[in-house]
Amino acid sequence: MPHMDEGRLQAWLDGERGGLTEEERAEIEAYLAENEDAAALVADLRAEDHAARDLLGALAAAEPDIPDFSDIVARARTLESSSAAESGPARRRLPLSWAASVVLAVGVGWTANEVVRRDPRVVAPPVPAAVEAFGSGATGDVILADPVVPTAEGTTASAEGTPPPESTPPAAADAVTAVPRGVAVAENVVAAEPAVREVEPAVEAAAERRVTRPDSSEPTPATSRELADRLRSTLTAADVIESRELAPRGTELEAIAAGAAAIDAARIDPVVSVDGVRIDPIAAWRRTSTDAAAEALGTRPLRVEGLEWTEVAVIAIGEASVVRVAHETESGERVLLYQSRSSLEAEEDPAFAQLSQRHESGLALLAVAPFGLEGLEALLGEISPIG
Amino acid sequence: MKRAHAGAAIDRTGERVKTDWEEVYRTTYPEVVSFLAGMLLDRDRARDMAQEAFARVLGHEADNPRGLLFRTAANLARDEARLVVRRKRHLALLKAETDAASEPAPSPAHELERKERAARVQDALGVLSERDREVLVLWNAGFDYDEIAARTGLSKGALGTTIARAKKKFMSACSAREETDAAHG
Numbered sequence: 001m002p003h004m005d006e007g008r009l010q011a012w013l014d015g016e017r018g019g020l021t022e023e024e025r026a027e028i029e030a031y032l033a034e035n036e037d038a039a040a041l042v043a044d045l046r047a048e049d050h051a052a053r054d055l056l057g058a059l060a061a062a063e064p065d066i067p068d069f070s071d072i073v074a075r076a077r078t079l080e081s082s083s084a085a086e087s088g089p090a091r092r093r094l095p096l097s098w099a100a101s102v103v104l105a106v107g108v109g110w111t112a113n114e115v116v117r118r119d120p121r122v123v124a125p126p127v128p129a130a131v132e133a134f135g136s137g138a139t140g141d142v143i144l145a146d147p148v149v150p151t152a153e154g155t156t157a158s159a160e161g162t163p164p165p166e167s168t169p170p171a172a173a174d175a176v177t178a179v180p181r182g183v184a185v186a187e188n189v190v191a192a193e194p195a196v197r198e199v200e201p202a203v204e205a206a207a208e209r210r211v212t213r214p215d216s217s218e219p220t221p222a223t224s225r226e227l228a229d230r231l232r233s234t235l236t237a238a239d240v241i242e243s244r245e246l247a248p249r250g251t252e253l254e255a256i257a258a259g260a261a262a263i264d265a266a267r268i269d270p271v272v273s274v275d276g277v278r279i280d281p282i283a284a285w286r287r288t289s290t291d292a293a294a295e296a297l298g299t300r301p302l303r304v305e306g307l308e309w310t311e312v313a314v315i316a317i318g319e320a321s322v323v324r325v326a327h328e329t330e331s332g333e334r335v336l337l338y339q340s341r342s343s344l345e346a347e348e349d350p351a352f353a354q355l356s357q358r359h360e361s362g363l364a365l366l367a368v369a370p371f372g373l374e375g376l377e378a379l380l381g382e383i384s385p386i387g
Numbered sequence: 388m389k390r391a392h393a394g395a396a397i398d399r400t401g402e403r404v405k406t407d408w409e410e411v412y413r414t415t416y417p418e419v420v421s422f423l424a425g426m427l428l429d430r431d432r433a434r435d436m437a438q439e440a441f442a443r444v445l446g447h448e449a450d451n452p453r454g455l456l457f458r459t460a461a462n463l464a465r466d467e468a469r470l471v472v473r474r475k476r477h478l479a480l481l482k483a484e485t486d487a488a489s490e491p492a493p494s495p496a497h498e499l500e501r502k503e504r505a506a507r508v509q510d511a512l513g514v515l516s517e518r519d520r521e522v523l524v525l526w527n528a529g530f531d532y533d534e535i536a537a538r539t540g541l542s543k544g545a546l547g548t549t550i551a552r553a554k555k556k557f558m559s560a561c562s563a564r565e566e567t568d569a570a571h572g
Contacts, residue, residue, distance in 0.1 A: 007548030014550075017531030019543055045551060052554045055511075055561055056527045058504045059421030066416045067438065069409050075442035290542045308516060312540040387542030 004031050004038050006045070013045055270354065270368050271347040272338055274320045278347075285313035285324060290386045296321040299361045300385035302339055303327065307379070309386065325386070335379065338366040355380055408445050411452045416441070418528075419460050425524035426464040428513050436463050457528050461538060507568065511560035519553035526550050 011018035012028045020028070032039050272279050293301040293312045303309045307327035314323050320342040327335040338344050339359075344366040346354045353373040356366050357380060365383070369376050419440060423433035440460040449455040512520050518539055525535045536543040 005548065006551045007545065010547035010551045011532065014526075014532070014547070017529070018547065019532040048551075048554050048558065051558055052523070053527060055508050055558065056421065056425065056524075058501070058508045059424050060417040061501055061505070066413065067434075069412050072412060072438055072441045072445060075438060076445040079442050080446075287540060289536050289540050291536065293540075308518075310518065387545055 004028060004035070006041065009038065009042050010045055013042065013049065270336075270349050270352050272322070272366065272368075273345050273347070274317050274322050274340055275342045277317055279315060279317060279322065285315050288312055288314045293323045293325075294387075297323055297339060297363060298341065299363065300387060301325055302337060302359060302361070302363065302365065302383050303386045304335060304337060304367070304379045305382040305384050307335060312386070333370050335367065335369040335376075337383075338368070339363045359383065361385075406448050406452050408441070408452065411456065412441055415453060415456060419456060422457065422524060422528045423460055423464055424509060425512050425527070426461070426521060427467060428509060430509070432467070436460065436467065439463060453529075457530070458534075461525065461528075461530075465538065503568070507561060507564045510564050511557055514560040515553055515556055519549065519556065522546065522549050523553040523557060526553075 008020075008024075008028060011020050012025060032042060288296075290301055290312055293314055296314050296316075301312060301323050303325055304327050307329060309325050309327045311326040312323065313326070314321060316322075320340055322338055322340040322342075322344070325337045325339070327337065329335060338346075340363065342364065344356060344364045346352070346366055346368055348354075352368045352370055353376045354366060354368045355373065355376045356364070359365050365380070367376055367380050369379070416437060419437040420430070420433050423436050423440075424430045427433055427436070437460065440456060440463055443459050443463075444452070444455050447455065512523070515523065518541070521539055522535060522541065525538060530538075532543050532546045535541070535546055541549060
């Protein structure tokens, strides 16, 4: 009988939710009946289960009074009214104070759109035109049309940027998720301006100071990253902090911070092409399991040994599937390993080193990291399947 | 009438009656907050997000209201965790929360003890890698391996090992924190 590792015993202990088949369970039980060491290990694991649950229960035990249920009902009504306010595609309003983040996000979107507009091969996220002005700004709101009706579970909705209700403190999610919208809606930027004009003067001034649209006479930058970098060069974290200190007016400045986060998000990934078709860096990669990634690739996804992998994401471009395994170094640098059955290449970018190779499994690999080529070569020497 | 799950009732004819979300709320709120606090390491945000999760599910019929609720909460937490700013704030928040929880409060001694214990637990969760923490919290909330695998990107076959490892690390971090606190009186 094969050695029974701790992981399988844990899965057995977890019963039905451990996902073992009847045969596997029977095999483990037979093994435990004959093997005292394994039985002792199970006893330890069970004790650890109880201890861990008891400790984690302390978090709940420390929870003070439960807020009145009527608060929840009121909140649910707010959610309902905000999603039902418009017919057709679900729409949402951003509070006036959030317009600043929209300015920034739209700025990033506008610049990214330059890439989309000038290169029809670029794959934009599957989001329809979304930003429009709300009248002449009488309410001061900006409405984003949401392509997906919010769901209770929030997965689809929030992944696509469903906002927190108005009673929720501003979260950077709005600005971050607004970026891909910006790519698709860049043509509406001018239309959005009247609403933005209603932003309080101080915020408007701050936003205008920091967001500079490229002049039409300027040469077209090669990548959205370049443009995002340009924006970012005028809006640094220090600026945000300084602004907060000078005028700590909460939401408005939070919006600026969120805008900075949006720009950060836009600059995280390089521009990668699969079979010559560029994948926009802020396109909708879908986080997935390694099993699903293996199905998409026809083989187990690969990782860099010695680094902690943090996320597996997939995107389908035509008939090609591309899997992206993100890793993090100890110093927090992000190492991306793109893999596909189709050919992969990344645009040259001074911020990243990139290296391509064909793996013995037949996968095309493209590694991208924000450090030297030498270090990247060393990392690529240690590739292994996940799971 | 028998209960299928908390808040979801079926009558004698086997027909489901309206989900009693108020009951689910009363019995599950602290658990949802602790689940989210474990995921986010930010108790105030966890409270707000728990209310958001309840508000989202309210009015929906569910065979397993608790399952729907925790899935909703997990989705909200996952989206929150995507934020770049969250990572940057993480350590500062953890420290601030721990400090706040350790402050002598004008409450009975056992209240203080509970808060301190919760702070230790939250601190210990912060020692785990993001993925180990997520797996542990999802496991503790009762998610099955299929769902944990889908949410974390881990292979289902590797989950048992990850859970066992995360438990050990977590308890070891709790013990270390407890010893440190005891040493400091």
